Amino acid sequence: HKTPSLGLEVVSVYLICQSGDISISTCAKYGRSDRTTCSEGIPDYQTKNTDCAMSADLVFLRCDGESECPFFVSSSVLGDPCVGTFKYLEVKYVCYSSLVTCEGSISHIQCENGVIYVSSAKYGRRDRRTCSTGITDDQRRRTNCSTRANYVFRSCHGKSECSILVSSSVFGDPCIGTYKYLEVNYRCQR
Template identity: 40%
Template sequence: SCIFCCCLTVVLLNSRLLISAGISLSMNHINNQQLKTVVTCDGFVQHLSCDTGVISVQSATYGRTSSQICSFGRPQSQISNTWCSINVPVIYKRCNGLRACGLNTQGLSTPDPCFGTYKYYTTNYICIPAETSVTCHGGYGYLKCKNGKTQINTANYGRTDKITCSQGRPSEQLQNTNCFSPNALNFVSKRCEGKSSCSILASNSVFSDPCFGTFKYLYIAYSCVSKCKCYCIEKLYCIIF
């Protein structure tokens, strides 16, 4: 719908909590989309997932704002500072547009905002409707909208798991699951945004080689939206005119 078009765009442009630490879960709603909250204690793996649609991270922080969360077995000196929090942009980059995302927090290399305090990661996200396209290296990816035009949510040329495009490939070509192309989203958006259909070659000649020796694939998540005129108030509510 027209309202969905406008508000979805706002959500995507401002994408930035499941509480695992443990794992506890809280949910609210933003623009009729269920907001999930995941908190993961430092050193554990954070898991985000969508039963339908793809992940759109609304906020991601690292630090401590509560003396209760991730406090079990910790001395008082490590949990008393509750004025400690920084944003974590890498979570947006790694998880936006995926149906599921697992992040080992030990490998995030996040700066320490409060030395001596035991910290945790807090991520807010919603699941937005989207189509996905996966194309193994050397093939063409095709995007198509029967109704509306393409709006690119995320794109990556590289490898983020060992299963996708793995058939017939030696194991050494599948081990690097931290392979991201820095220009993929920008290139795909310029090539395909706002079109009813689009094709794009998944190759090093198009995206360059982000991880030599790894067999790569092109992953694109996109939405089909209708054009509309609307005015958005505080990035949450839209008035159609």
């Protein structure tokens, strides 16, 4: 998504994922790296400097992991890498869905149109709130005990659907005596 912005002008962009969360796939850039992008109606002297794009880390910090993200594009917000040049913001992102399944349940992932692309999968416990209903405090006290769930990658990646029993017998036990859960971030890819 490329959005034009000239230092004094403020343009609002709205990144959104209808289902899932925003994942910035490459670094967001603000400035100008070519003469043709966002150049219609712009004087030639304002598109001449094409070596002035800088990383827009603020976009990543504000938007990555959110389902929607309104953002103001201007030099006062992002900095001005090239005064007098008509600039644009370039952000490449994908939308990932998240699925959390409690221990002892079946995790089911399905893509109606396409195949499953697993971005991350962890089994264990990373906080006290997730999957905590009816679970004693002792069983959720330990929160830094998750491990990469490679079985999800092998079983689901590239398929249109998969079902997995969420259990230490499948994933191993990263924290004995702790009630665990499976967290999967994925997207449906055509």
